[in-house]
Structure formats: structure tokens, C-alpha cells
Amino acid sequence: MPYKRLDEKVDRLFSVPQWLKSIQDLLLNQGVQWPHAEQLLQGLVKKWYQSDERMSGDEAKQVLYDELLQRLNAEKIHTAHLNGKYMMLVGPTGVGKTTTLAKLASRAVLEEGKKVAFITADTYRIAAVDQLKMYADILEAPMETAYTEQDFNELLQRFSKYDHVFIDTAGRNFQNSGYIAELLQFLKAEQQINMYLVLAATAKFEDLNRVINQFESLHVSQLIVTKVDETATYGTLISILLQHPRLNIAYMTNGQEVPDDLQKAHVGNLINHLLGGSDGQ
Incomplete structure (x- = not known):
């Protein structure tokens, strides 16, 4: 089940970014399945810690875009040409x-x-x-x-x-x-x-x-x-x-x-x- 707060999944000594809940809601409301959304969110939190907790919500969306772009490479979605008879x-x-x-x-x-x-x-x-x-x-x-x-x-x-x-x-x-x-x-x-x-x-x-x-x-x-x-x-x-x-x-x-x-x-x-x-x- 989706968690209400990320700190239910990590050490409570750590804080979580304020924008995390809104991105979680966005992914789930768009129909991203929870196992995939959870992986993406965990990656964002890791990037946030690596930025000394300075990464903004807009920057997080860009990181998410880049991560999805990498996972769904150009071969995944492309305009095909009719090959073969x-x-x-x-x-x-x-x-x-x-x-x-x-x-x-x-x-x-x-x-x-x-x-x-x-x-x-x-x-x-x-x-x-x-x-x-x-x-x-x-x-x-x-x-x-x-x-x-x-x-x-x-x-x-x-x-x-x-x-x-x-x-x-x-x-x-x-x-x-x-x-x-x-x-x-x-x-x-x-x-x-x-x-x-x-x-x-x-x-x-x-x-x-x-x-x-x-x-x-x-x-x-x-x-x-x-x-x-x-x-x-x-x-x-x-x-x-x-x-x-x-x-x-x-x-x-x-x-x-x-x-x-x-x-x-x-x-x-x-x-x-x-x-x-x-x-x-």
C-alpha cells in the first residue's frame, strides 16, 4: 500500500522533502502502479539527500523526467517505419x-x-x-x-x-x-x-x-x-x-x-x- 509519509519507510531520524507527497500523488493519480512509483520515489529521496537536502520540487520533477527517459529509452517509444512486407x-x-x-x-x-x-x-x-x-x-x-x-x-x-x-x-x-x-x-x-x-x-x-x-x-x-x-x-x-x-x-x-x-x-x-x-x- 502507498505510504502516507516517506518517513514511515525510512529511519525517523531523517526528514523528507515537502514536495515528495505531491509527486507521489501525481504518479498514482496518473495510473503509475505502486511498485514502479515506489522505486521512482526512493530514487528521488536518494538524490535529495545527495543534494544536501537542497533539491526543489521543480528540480525533483526534472530528475524524475531524466530517470524515466533513461528507463524508457528511445527504443521503447519511437515512430516506426514499415519494415518488411x-x-x-x-x-x-x-x-x-x-x-x-x-x-x-x-x-x-x-x-x-x-x-x-x-x-x-x-x-x-x-x-x-x-x-x-x-x-x-x-x-x-x-x-x-x-x-x-x-x-x-x-x-x-x-x-x-x-x-x-x-x-x-x-x-x-x-x-x-x-x-x-x-x-x-x-x-x-x-x-x-x-x-x-x-x-x-x-x-x-x-x-x-x-x-x-x-x-x-x-x-x-x-x-x-x-x-x-x-x-x-x-x-x-x-x-x-x-x-x-x-x-x-x-x-x-x-x-x-x-x-x-x-x-x-x-x-x-x-x-x-x-x-x-x-x-x-
């Missing part, structure tokens, strides 16, 4: 996989002049297939549905001459182990498929953590975070990255507009949002 989006229902796929494909076509194709393995939602078909028509790109593993492999071969092939998957209950098993079947293809796990910034830490653990067998290392514009708390994302060091955020989305609302991901901006500052440092 095949890009598959997976994740729970309702996180915006289809719209995000359309944004990525539109950027590739409109900004990079790439030739793209779509494959959907979402045979559960007619609306999602229709939505992707609409985007494909706008981009004048082919789109096909894979009903079976054989269909999927044949479509990979058919689209092998395209620069990028964007693969949509069904949004289903992530706690259903059968869903993961289906995705594993698709990954048996000979072609190298780059997989991205799509998560909503509005979700609770516990739910995000369960999703990540459920998808662990797929060896996903790249995240796409959606609905960034629908939250004012960013500590959950910070804690997820601290909890799962192997994960990187490749893209963030901040709205429904295609292709505009594909946000540049930058670690410094995320930390500034957490600490209540403006973008950049």
Missing part, C-alpha cells in the same frame, strides 16, 4: 485494429507511394470486412478474406509482389485461448510476418497486463496504442513498459481520421504528459 495487427475487440490498419496503409500509399494489399482474417464481423473493403477501394488496393489457413497462405503468395500487405484479424475475447491458437496457425506461414499488438490507452493496467500475458506465446514485441486522445492519464502506459521491458511502442493513434490521426510517438512527450508538462523538453 507483411504486417499483422492483433488484439482484443474494440481497440480499433481495422481503422489503425487503414491509417498505416494510407500513409504508405499517400506519403511513400507504396503498393499495398489487404488480407482480412476477420470472418466474424461483416461490418469490419466492409469497413476494410471501403478503405481498400479508396486506395485502389486489392483486399481478400482468408477463411482458412490454406486461404491465408495462398493470399500471401498472391500478394508477394506488393510492397506491403496489411493483415487484419478478428477482435475477440482475448481470454479465449482458441483465438490465440488460430493466430498461431497463421504464423506457420513461410513468410516473415511482423505482428503488432494493438492496445487501448483507456484500458486499466490489470487488463492490459492480462492481454500482454495472453499474447506472450505469439512473441509480440511491438505495440500500437490507440485512443490516446480519450485519456488524460498516461501512467498506465509507463507502468506497462516498465513491467514488460521487451515491449516497444511503435505507433500511437489519437482519433478516427484516416490517415491523419496516427500520432508521432516520442518518449519525452509521453513523460511530459505524465508529469503535466507540454510536449518536448
Whole structure:
């Protein structure tokens, strides 16, 4: 449990800085999980003692910024470039996989002049297939549905001459182990498929953590975070990255507009949002 006063955790002969409680409240209110917040706060107290107890609250925030910047290095949050031919989006229902796929494909076509194709393995939602078909028509790109593993492999071969092939998957209950098993079947293809796990910034830490653990067998290392514009708390994302060091955020989305609302991901901006500052440092 969070402590009310830091001197409940250290020798009572020592005092604690007055700003410590406000920073603790900031981290916890932003959704940083207590084990991570405690480590950060203990580091601040150590720095405070090293400064002969002269470090101010503003200086402490700068120290906290630098510490998070070091822990969440540039490889953790970066604007990715489309690498490889095949890009598959997976994740729970309702996180915006289809719209995000359309944004990525539109950027590739409109900004990079790439030739793209779509494959959907979402045979559960007619609306999602229709939505992707609409985007494909706008981009004048082919789109096909894979009903079976054989269909999927044949479509990979058919689209092998395209620069990028964007693969949509069904949004289903992530706690259903059968869903993961289906995705594993698709990954048996000979072609190298780059997989991205799509998560909503509005979700609770516990739910995000369960999703990540459920998808662990797929060896996903790249995240796409959606609905960034629908939250004012960013500590959950910070804690997820601290909890799962192997994960990187490749893209963030901040709205429904295609292709505009594909946000540049930058670690410094995320930390500034957490600490209540403006973008950049």
C-alpha cells in the first residue's frame, strides 16, 4: 500500500522533502502502479539527500523526467517505419485494429507511394470486412478474406509482389485461448510476418497486463496504442513498459481520421504528459 509519509519507510531520524507527497500523488493519480512509483520515489529521496537536502520540487520533477527517459529509452517509444512486407495487427475487440490498419496503409500509399494489399482474417464481423473493403477501394488496393489457413497462405503468395500487405484479424475475447491458437496457425506461414499488438490507452493496467500475458506465446514485441486522445492519464502506459521491458511502442493513434490521426510517438512527450508538462523538453 502507498505510504502516507516517506518517513514511515525510512529511519525517523531523517526528514523528507515537502514536495515528495505531491509527486507521489501525481504518479498514482496518473495510473503509475505502486511498485514502479515506489522505486521512482526512493530514487528521488536518494538524490535529495545527495543534494544536501537542497533539491526543489521543480528540480525533483526534472530528475524524475531524466530517470524515466533513461528507463524508457528511445527504443521503447519511437515512430516506426514499415519494415518488411507483411504486417499483422492483433488484439482484443474494440481497440480499433481495422481503422489503425487503414491509417498505416494510407500513409504508405499517400506519403511513400507504396503498393499495398489487404488480407482480412476477420470472418466474424461483416461490418469490419466492409469497413476494410471501403478503405481498400479508396486506395485502389486489392483486399481478400482468408477463411482458412490454406486461404491465408495462398493470399500471401498472391500478394508477394506488393510492397506491403496489411493483415487484419478478428477482435475477440482475448481470454479465449482458441483465438490465440488460430493466430498461431497463421504464423506457420513461410513468410516473415511482423505482428503488432494493438492496445487501448483507456484500458486499466490489470487488463492490459492480462492481454500482454495472453499474447506472450505469439512473441509480440511491438505495440500500437490507440485512443490516446480519450485519456488524460498516461501512467498506465509507463507502468506497462516498465513491467514488460521487451515491449516497444511503435505507433500511437489519437482519433478516427484516416490517415491523419496516427500520432508521432516520442518518449519525452509521453513523460511530459505524465508529469503535466507540454510536449518536448
